[in-house]
Amino acid sequence: MTSNRQKSHRKSRSRATLMSFLQWDTLHFDSEENEDKNIETYSKIDIDPPIIPPLPTLDFSIYLNRTEDEVQERRPDSIIQDSKDSDNEHDFSNETTRENFDNGTFVTIENPEQYCENMNENDEKHKSIARLNGNEKYYEINSLKDLENEQQTIISIQRPQTVYCRESLETLVSASTNSNETDCSATQTLTMTRRRPKKKINFGMIPKNRIKVLERKFHTNTTEDLIKDFQKRMLDKDLAQLFENCFSDTLDKAIIWYNESADHPKTYVIPGNSKAMYIRDSTIQFLPYVEYASKDDRLKNLILGVILLQAEYLSKDIYSNAFYPPEEANLTWVNNPWIDNPWINNPDSVFPQPSSSVWQSKWGADNVAAFIKLTYHYWKYTKDESFLENKSWRDAVDLSLKTFERQRNGTLDELDHEAYTFTRETRNASESLILDGRGVPVRNIGLVKSQFRPSDDAAQFPFVVATNAMIYTELIHLQELFEGRDSLNVYEKAGDLANKIHQSILDNAAIQHEKFGEVLAYEIDGYGSYHFMDDATIPNLLSLPYLGFLDYNDKLYQSTRSLVLGRNNKYWFKCGNLSGTGSPHSGMGYIWPMSLSMTILTSTDDKEILRNLELLKLIGAKTGLLPQAVSCNDLNQTTEDWFTSSNSLFAEAILKLSKEKSYILFGNPPQPLPPQPLPNPTIPQSSNMLTHNLIHLVGLLLISICIGSIYFELVKRWKKR
Numbered sequence: 001m002t003s004n005r006q007k008s009h010r011k012s013r014s015r016a017t018l019m020s021f022l023q024w025d026t027l028h029f030d031s032e033e034n035e036d037k038n039i040e041t042y043s044k045i046d047i048d049p050p051i052i053p054p055l056p057t058l059d060f061s062i063y064l065n066r067t068e069d070e071v072q073e074r075r076p077d078s079i080i081q082d083s084k085d086s087d088n089e090h091d092f093s094n095e096t097t098r099e100n101f102d103n104g105t106f107v108t109i110e111n112p113e114q115y116c117e118n119m120n121e122n123d124e125k126h127k128s129i130a131r132l133n134g135n136e137k138y139y140e141i142n143s144l145k146d147l148e149n150e151q152q153t154i155i156s157i158q159r160p161q162t163v164y165c166r167e168s169l170e171t172l173v174s175a176s177t178n179s180n181e182t183d184c185s186a187t188q189t190l191t192m193t194r195r196r197p198k199k200k201i202n203f204g205m206i207p208k209n210r211i212k213v214l215e216r217k218f219h220t221n222t223t224e225d226l227i228k229d230f231q232k233r234m235l236d237k238d239l240a241q242l243f244e245n246c247f248s249d250t251l252d253k254a255i256i257w258y259n260e261s262a263d264h265p266k267t268y269v270i271p272g273n274s275k276a277m278y279i280r281d282s283t284i285q286f287l288p289y290v291e292y293a294s295k296d297d298r299l300k301n302l303i304l305g306v307i308l309l310q311a312e313y314l315s316k317d318i319y320s321n322a323f324y325p326p327e328e329a330n331l332t333w334v335n336n337p338w339i340d341n342p343w344i345n346n347p348d349s350v351f352p353q354p355s356s357s358v359w360q361s362k363w364g365a366d367n368v369a370a371f372i373k374l375t376y377h378y379w380k381y382t383k384d385e386s387f388l389e390n391k392s393w394r395d396a397v398d399l400s401l402k403t404f405e406r407q408r409n410g411t412l413d414e415l416d417h418e419a420y421t422f423t424r425e426t427r428n429a430s431e432s433l434i435l436d437g438r439g440v441p442v443r444n445i446g447l448v449k450s451q452f453r454p455s456d457d458a459a460q461f462p463f464v465v466a467t468n469a470m471i472y473t474e475l476i477h478l479q480e481l482f483e484g485r486d487s488l489n490v491y492e493k494a495g496d497l498a499n500k501i502h503q504s505i506l507d508n509a510a511i512q513h514e515k516f517g518e519v520l521a522y523e524i525d526g527y528g529s530y531h532f533m534d535d536a537t538i539p540n541l542l543s544l545p546y547l548g549f550l551d552y553n554d555k556l557y558q559s560t561r562s563l564v565l566g567r568n569n570k571y572w573f574k575c576g577n578l579s580g581t582g583s584p585h586s587g588m589g590y591i592w593p594m595s596l597s598m599t600i601l602t603s604t605d606d607k608e609i610l611r612n613l614e615l616l617k618l619i620g621a622k623t624g625l626l627p628q629a630v631s632c633n634d635l636n637q638t639t640e641d642w643f644t645s646s647n648s649l650f651a652e653a654i655l656k657l658s659k660e661k662s663y664i665l666f667g668n669p670p671q672p673l674p675p676q677p678l679p680n681p682t683i684p685q686s687s688n689m690l691t692h693n694l695i696h697l698v699g700l701l702l703i704s705i706c707i708g709s710i711y712f713e714l715v716k717r718w719k720k721r
Helices: 004-024 068-074 112-118 167-171 221-233 237-254 279-290 297-316 365-382 391-406 465-481 490-509 541-547 555-564 593-601 606-620 644-660 662-666 689-720
Strands: 097-101 104-109 128-131 138-142 154-159 188-193 255-259 266-269 349-351 358-360 421-423 510-513 517-520 572-575 578-581 629-631
Touching: 221 237, 221 662, 237 255, 237 279, 237 606, 237 644, 255 297, 266 279, 266 297, 279 297, 279 365, 279 644, 297 365, 297 391, 365 391, 365 465, 391 465, 391 490, 465 490, 465 541, 490 510, 510 555, 517 555, 541 555, 541 593, 578 593, 578 606, 593 606, 593 644, 606 662, 644 662
Parallel strands: none
Antiparallel strands: 097 104, 104 138, 128 138, 154 188, 255 266, 349 421, 510 517, 572 578
């Protein structure tokens, strides 16, 4: 017999199946059996179907050669097609998803009771709001009256606790007993029509996800005007909506505290669900805004506040990666799960002992490189050099160079006087370092040790190649920044260290792969051990052109890219048409949207770019933002729904496309150049016409002499006869 728990579990699975079906219903499914039919046929089944159907085949031709008028024709003018004579206007600002049908609209709203109160009682249209038990999602079916007499395939969906605004739905709701508005205990069957979309493009999939204007942490017309411009010009309105949500995310919600002091501004920003400021993430969050700071003093001051607060943290705790708010912020804060955990007897054991401002002390050398990167880009775009006079910033730069140099030592070189150790009481091996906090032993080969990866997982081999590539690039940037103002000998130190790191990567990290030839390993130890893989977090091997280490067309990068974007990378996952790189940080089968955005940032192939844009839209359809990671088997399963680094990197990819491949976003692809006429064979092709003419004259002279000699010889012989 089936237990009540099993029955309940089966019902919950059915509801999950229904949610997934509704969420995917607007996608275009190709069916061999119904190839010539306009309506896709589904029948009621007794067993649970897969939670997510296979991904559709993506058609990229819709992006090119489209005009703005064609796009507007595809986009509905309103969310709900209310009757023209309706007296009331309904507010759908809380809408979270929208699916358009030929004869009706299927919407999700969050406040059905308020909607029912606002409905026009004289409206003759059949409307209902159906709620799934245990889910805070509400669905309205509109304009179904016209469907009753049409011969169309109807699918039945069992829904417990159906609530509706009026009794006129009785023709659409089939129940064994009469129901009223207050009786929701009976399980009813709601019938609706599912039409196969005629076009493979669907607008309205991405919901708007921005908080109210008065609740936003930081507002500037510079970014808002840019968003409006993109919304107007971008052909794909879903992509435009996703860009608006992601580009504004950090400014809207992530700035927890901001001191606007003109002399020493400070900006405390969080990466999302975590309540600490991470050096690496804060750099990624603000990079999309830097190029617009020169036109906006408030935005420039905000970014300078991030740089100076990063410098203040690193000048005291160079080996730490995450920090509490500064004391002057006077913020009441949540407990640190790694320190204030009552189930852990001994918190993190770290040397050197971190200060009270440290949230976490995982040494990732890319954090220091990220601090230099944000400084360099800020200086490059704004030409502001005020930070050079800031003591914390200069101390942070000086300590960064000393730390890079010291972390080049091998494990045996610093035995018993280690510069850094870290242990944590945990059941997860990636959260702590072996050998009493020293980590895996390495030999001095000129690279910088980074005991933790950019994902904050412990490195298998501490020479993380992409991290060292980023360090090399930022040392070159630091050298450029200090040219002509070298009071700390930074120019010379940075240049010397950069050259050693660059040469060591090429000498030690370029490994011969049996399938791809010479590729770069993800990690090495200096003893000959190496690790073939890639991680979605930045920096990684995929991002080498983005970091400025290798050119996209470089043979070494191309072979490495082929390895990491395929099954030879153990953390690259593919489910149907959804594929991308993940990370051991989130577990097997989870794809990070950051990897899709980085693929766009480092690609020159239009089809590859368009495919990844489509996948990012699918991932963003749930909330309108991009999570940290998503299961490739079920897009409803995510880790950290609010993860600003994913949003910022996507925004950066869109901004790059707007400059380098604008036709993908705005249409009107560049026309091919007309065929060039073949060169006139009578015109000499030598670059030096004078030389050519002299040679020509000498040749003619020699020919004349030869002909003359022959002539005189023939005349001489003729006279002898």
